[in-house]
Amino acid sequence: MKSLLIVAHGSRREESNNEVRDLVKKVAGMNHDFYEVRSVFLELAEPLIPDGIRAAIANGATKVVVLPYFLSAGRHVVEDIPADVEIVKAEYPDIEISIAPYLGMAEVIPQILLNQTKQ
Amino acid sequence: MKSLLIVAHGSRREESNNEVRDLVKKVAGMNHDFYEVRSVFLELAEPLIPDGIRAAIANGATKVVVLPYFLSAGRHVVEDIPADVEIVKAEYPDIEISIAPYLGMAEVIPQILLNQTKQ
Numbered sequence: 019m020k021s022l023l024i025v026a027h028g029s030r031r032e033e034s035n036n037e038v039r040d041l042v043k044k045v046a047g048m049n050h051d052f053y054e055v056r057s058v059f060l061e062l063a064e065p066l067i068p069d070g071i072r073a074a075i076a077n078g079a080t081k082v083v084v085l086p087y088f089l090s091a092g093r094h095v096v097e098d099i100p101a102d103v104e105i106v107k108a109e110y111p112d113i114e115i116s117i118a119p120y121l122g123m124a125e126v127i128p129q130i131l132l133n134q135t136k137q
Numbered sequence: 138m139k140s141l142l143i144v145a146h147g148s149r150r151e152e153s154n155n156e157v158r159d160l161v162k163k164v165a166g167m168n169h170d171f172y173e174v175r176s177v178f179l180e181l182a183e184p185l186i187p188d189g190i191r192a193a194i195a196n197g198a199t200k201v202v203v204l205p206y207f208l209s210a211g212r213h214v215v216e217d218i219p220a221d222v223e224i225v226k227a228e229y230p231d232i233e234i235s236i237a238p239y240l241g242m243a244e245v246i247p248q249i250l251l252n253q254t255k256q
Contacts, residue, residue, distance in 0.1 A: 088208075
């Protein structure tokens with residue numbers, strides 16, 4: 019029972035948070051082997067990362083993959099997200115909680131950027 | 138003479154800014170019709186957006202495409218980047234300066250997120 023949590027930064031603009039939630043719904047509707055896909059936020063929007071992981075575990079997850087929807091290895095990716103994950107790991111030592119490579123590491127990003135100039 | 142400026146947020150972590158600069162070099166080395174591709178930053182790193190656009194024009198650009206390397210339509214994309222672009226548009230009314238759709242609008246993002254969980 020693998021759960022995917024996509025972590026965005028969170029914004030004071032609720033439209034921006036809803037944009038993330040809509041994206042996560044798109045991911046959930048695609049072909050994959052996660053039994054659920056959830057959106058979580060580092061700050062400014064809910065649920066926050068620890069609460070999102072706890073909710074996934076309460077819903078039956080035995081593995082949780084946390085995927086940072088971030089573009090560069092700034093402080094949030096390097097320190098803040100791992101720190102939030104560690105909080106829940108300490109609470110549930112039997113659950114496997116891992117952090118996937120953040121979006122900005124995807125090798126296709128340069129080509130996607132060029133494609134955006136042709137829209 | 139079209140110049141592409143990729144705008145990132147900018148970080149206090151210089152490694153993070155250099156990650157963006159490396160990405161922009163990758164884009165520059167790909168197949169496209171821009172005579173140059175530059176990195177610019179909204180804040181915290183240099184060059185800032187107005188200075189980057191001015192440098193492109195000084196280097197011969199007659200068209201400038203500003204591409205937000207951002208994932209959601211938060212305040213930075215909706216207000217701050219357009220405001221910076223307007224400053225330079227007022228200075229150079231004969232130069233065509235446009236803003237391309239920000240990265241997060243790319244329709245392939247959900248699939249790329251799933252691919253990241255397989256890394």
